Amino acid sequence: xxxxxxxxxxxxxxxxxxxxxxxxxxxxxxxxxxxxxxxxxxxxxxxxxxxxxxxxxxxxxxxxxxxxxxxxxxxxxxxxxxxxxxxxxxxxxxxxxxxxxxxxxxxxxxxxxxxxxxxxxxxxxxxxxxxxxxxxxxxxxxxxxxxxxxxxxxxxxxxxxxxxxxxxxxxxxxxxxxxxxxxxxxxxxxxxxxxxxxxxxxxxxxxxxxxxxxxxxxxxxxxxxxxxxxxxxxxxxxxxxxxxxxxxxxxxxxxxxxxxxxxxxxxxxxxxxxxxxxxxxxxxxxxxxxxxxxxxxxxxxxxxxxxxxxxxxxxxxxxxxxxxxxxxxxxxxxxxxxxxxxxxxxxxxxxxxxxxxxxxxxxxxxxxxxxxxxxxxxxxxxxxxxxxxxxxxxxxxxxxxxxxxxxxxxxxxxxxxxxxxxxxxxxxxxxxxxxxxxxxxxxxxxxxxxxxxxxxxxxxxxxxxxxxxxxxxxxxx
Numbered sequence: 345x346x347x348x349x350x351x352x353x354x355x356x357x358x359x360x361x362x363x364x365x366x367x368x369x370x371x372x373x374x375x376x377x378x379x380x381x382x383x384x385x386x387x388x389x390x391x392x393x394x395x396x397x398x399x400x401x402x403x404x405x406x407x408x409x410x411x412x413x414x415x416x417x418x419x420x421x422x423x424x425x426x427x428x429x430x431x432x433x434x435x436x437x438x439x440x441x442x443x444x445x446x447x448x449x450x451x452x453x454x455x456x457x458x459x460x461x462x463x464x465x466x467x468x469x470x471x472x473x474x475x476x477x478x479x480x481x482x483x484x485x486x487x488x489x490x491x492x493x494x495x496x497x498x499x500x501x502x503x504x505x506x507x508x509x510x511x512x513x514x515x516x517x518x519x520x521x522x523x524x525x526x527x528x529x530x531x532x533x534x535x536x537x538x539x540x541x542x543x544x545x546x547x548x549x550x551x552x553x554x555x556x557x558x559x560x561x562x563x564x565x566x567x568x569x570x571x572x573x574x575x576x577x578x579x580x581x582x583x584x585x586x587x588x589x590x591x592x593x594x595x596x597x598x599x600x601x602x603x604x605x606x607x608x609x610x611x612x613x614x615x616x617x618x619x620x621x622x623x624x625x626x627x628x629x630x631x632x633x634x635x636x637x638x639x640x641x642x643x644x645x646x647x648x649x650x651x652x653x654x655x656x657x658x659x660x661x662x663x664x665x666x667x668x669x670x671x672x673x674x675x676x677x678x679x680x681x682x683x684x685x686x687x688x689x690x691x692x693x694x695x696x697x698x699x700x701x702x703x704x705x706x707x708x709x710x711x712x713x714x715x716x717x718x719x720x721x722x723x724x725x726x727x728x729x730x731x732x733x734x735x736x737x738x739x740x741x742x743x744x745x746x747x748x749x750x751x752x753x754x755x756x757x758x759x760x761x762x763x764x765x766x767x768x769x770x771x772x773x774x775x776x777x778x779x780x781x782x783x784x785x786x787x788x789x790x791x792x793x794x795x796x797x798x799x800x801x802x803x804x805x806x807x808x809x810x811x812x813x814x815x816x817x818x819x820x821x
Contacts, residue, residue, distance in 0.1 A: 447657025448595065452606045453623040454656045455722045457574075458695040459497025459540070460485070461664050471503040471551065474520035475528045482535040484701040491537055493713055494722060495697065497574050497606075498532055499540035505553040512559060514566055529571035540574030540606070541567055545590035550580035557585070561597045568601035577622075578610040587611060591621045608661075624659040624694055631663035631698070634674040635804050638666065638684050639757065645691060646731055646741075654692065655726035661694045668708030669698045681711045682785060683755065683806040689721035690729035690743045690753045690808070716784040717808060720751045729753070733770050738762065738801075742771040749812040751784075756801040764807065765798040777813050784808040 460481060462473045481498055485491040506517040516525055525541075532539040543563060544555040556563045556577075567575060577594055579587060591609050598605045609622040618625060628644040631637070645662040654660045665688060667681035676684065688695060699712050720743065729743030729751065737758035743751040750771050754764045769775040781790040781797050785808055790797070792814055801807045 447655070448607065448620050448623050449657070450599065450604055450606075450623070452604055452657070453659060455724060455726065456659050456692055456694040457497055457606065457608075457624065458494045458718075458722075459499060459538070459574075459697070460495065460700075461499045461501060461576075461696045461698065463501035463698075470501070472520070473500055473504060475523065476520075478528060478539070479531050480702060481700070482532045482537050485537060486535050488701045488709060488713075490701055490709070490713055491535070493715055494718055495695070495712075496538050497540050497696070498537055499542070499574055499576055499696070501542045501576065502549050502551040502578070503553065504542065505549065508554050508559075512562065514554060514559075514563060525570040525572075533571065538573035539571070540576060540608075541570075541572045542576045542578060543567075544578045544580045545585065545594065546579075546581040548581050550578055555581070556594070560593050561600065564594065564597035564601050564605075567605065568598075568603035571603075572605060574606040574608065576608045576610065579612055588618060588621065591618060595621050620658070623657060624661050626663060627660045628662050631666055633666045633669050633676065633698075635676055635680045638676070638680075642687055645693070651728045651730060654728045656724070659692070659694055659726075660728070661696075662688070662691075664696045664698045665712060667697075667699045667711050668704045669700075677804070678707045678711065679802050679805045681708065682808075683804060685711050685714065685717055686753050686784075686806040686808040687741070687755065689717045690741050690751055692721055692723070692726055692728045692743070695721055714785065716782075716787060716810075720745065720784070720808075720810075723751075738764055740764075740766055740770055744772075745810070749810045752809050752811055754799070754801050754807040756803060756805050759803040761800055761802045761805075763798060764801050765796050766811075767796040768811075771811065773811070773813055779811045779813050782810045784810065 462478070462481075463470050478498055478500065485495055485498070504516050504521070506515045509515055521528065529539050542549070544550065545557060545560075546555040547557045548555050575594070575598065577591065579590075585593075587609075591607070595607055598607060606624075607622045609618065609625040611618070611625050611627070612629060627648055627650065628641045631641065641662045645660065648660070650660045665685060666676065667684060669675075695712075695718070697712055699708050701709065704712075723743075723745045725744065725746050727743055729741045731739055731741050733740040737756060739755040739757070741753040741755065745751055750773070752766055752771055754766060756762050756764065767775065768777050768779055773779060776795055778792055778794050779797075780792050782788070783790055790809070797809075797811070799807050
């Protein structure tokens with residue numbers, strides 16, 4: 345009985361039909377905890393009763409702490425006799441449905457935000473950012489087609505601030521923003537894009553310029569009057585007040601302006617849910633470049649176990665896509681760039697680029713413009729993919745999509761190529777199912793496979809695909 349149940353794998357699915365993603369006064373999400381339940385089932389199957397009970401109560405604790413709203417258990421051909429498992433799962437559902445995850449209720453960031461951050465790309469961005477560069481970027485995002493693929497936000501980072509005037513209003517560096525901020529935001533909006541700005545809740549920004557401490561409402565009013573759509577709020581030198589208090593204060597100040605402004609908190613490694621305060625928050629240090637640096641960020645994001653508090657309106661983020669850029673960590677190859685993009689998409693990360701479309705190579709533009717990979721990232725369920733199998737340097741990640749297909753990434757962390765196999769049972773499908781496979785980088789259907797699918801994965805590379813169970817053949821008349 346238990347062996348049969350284990351083979352058929354109990355999965356946690358999101359409520360898909362008939363339940364709204366957003367319900368006043370807060371946005372509600374249905375979230376997955378499949379890996380935790382699978383651990384309990386595995387221990388029961390192997391009669392590790394004490395361990396199973398301990399893990400189950402840990403699972404309930406995780407549910408309560410993270411405010412998971414509701415789960416639906418779908419047993420694929422489950423055994424008729426559930427016994428202790430049925431009791432445990434019933435108790436779990438009762439406890440799980442007593443609370444909810446709330447997002448910042450400003451109607452923004454229903455899918456992971458996409459755009460460009462003006463700090464790490466070199467040339468005339470970063471500390472030398474100017475209105476001229478921003479306008480050129482808006483033109484380039486439109487002309488290269490990236491805007492129409494979802495990249496909407498152009499975010500000015502630190503170093504734009506000239507100071508405060510006699511009325512303590514912020515003003516930009518005049519030589520780089522000669523026509524002021526309103527003219528710049530109007531131009532970006534005329535190109536069908538949105539624009540973001542940077543500040544800090546401290547007295548000084550990371551670059552040592554005027555922070556918002558003590559001027560929160562005044563600065564929020566100014567950002568709204570200038571026409572900004574996004575605020576990157578950077579926890580630099582923020583010891584004057586606690587993180588939660590600082591972010592809550594700015595959230596409320598932005599709300600009072602009446603203008604929808606996405607709030608992005610950079611908390612430098614804050615690996616817990618801050619509550620319905622911000623639309624996205626950083627869980628790792630700043631990006632640099634290179635494969636090893638990216639792997640460190642990936643490990644932080646995937647190992648933080650924040651899947652339950654990641655979704656529409658409230659996204660964790662592991663900083664920027666560095667495809668085609670060179671900083672302290674060196675350059676990534678195109679293979680490594682495709683791997684970075686594949687992993688950020690299956691993890692439903694905000695896709696904020698350092699890739700400058702004015703200077704990027706055709707290969708870099710093709711990587712960040714892969715619409716099939718972007719569709720995985722922008723899937724409306726907003727599920728962060730999970731790591732379901734590790735074999736040395738080889739990892740398998742899976743993400744459930746709204747159309748019930750499974751996005752799958754095969755990651756090869758080693759420097760040499762290797763053959764990798766994904767079994768349908770690894771990704772929550774029947775072990776003997778007939779499933780179709782589509783390669784998201786080759787943009788072609790690979791065929792129908794029974795039980796598993798395999799392929800060669802380059803060193804420091806990824807294979808990214810979508811798998812779907814095929815309907816059974818029609819019965820003969």
